[in-house]
Amino acid sequence: MQSLTSFGSVRLSRARHKYNRRVLWLSLLYAVFLLGSVYGFKHQLIGGAFGYLVALLPALPIIGIFAAMGRYLIEEQDEYVRMLMVRQTLWASGFALSVATAWGFLESFDLVQHIEPYWIAVLWFGGLGLGACMNKLTIGRAEAA
Amino acid sequence: MENRLRVLRAERSWSQQDLAERLEVSRQSVNAIETGKYDPSLPLAFRIAELFDRPIEEIFTSPSRHSSKAI
Numbered sequence: 001m002q003s004l005t006s007f008g009s010v011r012l013s014r015a016r017h018k019y020n021r022r023v024l025w026l027s028l029l030y031a032v033f034l035l036g037s038v039y040g041f042k043h044q045l046i047g048g049a050f051g052y053l054v055a056l057l058p059a060l061p062i063i064g065i066f067a068a069m070g071r072y073l074i075e076e077q078d079e080y081v082r083m084l085m086v087r088q089t090l091w092a093s094g095f096a097l098s099v100a101t102a103w104g105f106l107e108s109f110d111l112v113q114h115i116e117p118y119w120i121a122v123l124w125f126g127g128l129g130l131g132a133c134m135n136k137l138t139i140g141r142a143e144a145a
Numbered sequence: 146m147e148n149r150l151r152v153l154r155a156e157r158s159w160s161q162q163d164l165a166e167r168l169e170v171s172r173q174s175v176n177a178i179e180t181g182k183y184d185p186s187l188p189l190a191f192r193i194a195e196l197f198d199r200p201i202e203e204i205f206t207s208p209s210r211h212s213s214k215a216i
Binding site: 077078 | 186189
């Protein structure tokens with residue numbers, strides 16, 4: 001059943017509230033892990049097999065955000081809002097994969113410089129914004145679920 | 146899909162928010178259904194029908210029936 005909580009003039013579903021809280025904590029964890037691993041490698045405090053684990057640490061909260069999005073889509077009881085979010089993630093995926101594919105070919109022919117693959121995740125998050133705009137332009141808004 | 150949701154809501158002097166709270170969905174959902182931008186799932190359509198104590202077909206117009214009338 002739908003449960004709403006108010007934040008100022010915006011009413012959020014319980015699922016959206018939980019999603020926002022999870023993303024906030026995962027973002028904070030990402031900042032801590034990123035700063036920690038950069039510091040560790042910069043000062044040569046880390047080596048060997050342990051280095052692989054530390055290098056992967058910043059990736060884990062980002063993966064967690066993808067999982068949080070999936071969990072939100074399962075927990076959201078409002079089918080219309082859920083549909084808007086699914087459309088948003090499809091736009092994000094299409095955008096990120098298209099840019100990555102195009103860039104990959106340009107890079108293969110030495111026309112552009114190499115970029116680290118984790119930028120695809122950044123593109124995906126940017127694509128969520130694009131998806132929200134497309135939703136607003138076509139059928140409605142998802143943020144006041 | 147066309148529907149009579151706005152009319153039925155107006156008959157009861159309910160705002161979109163009132164109806165949304167009764168259906169336990171967001172006001173945006175009610176607005177999207179009323180304006181025909183979104184077709185509700187069968188479970189939600191049944192909830193709407195039960196709330197207004199009407200059969201589904203009195204609230205929602207079958208798209209095939211609507212198009213055959215137009216012909």
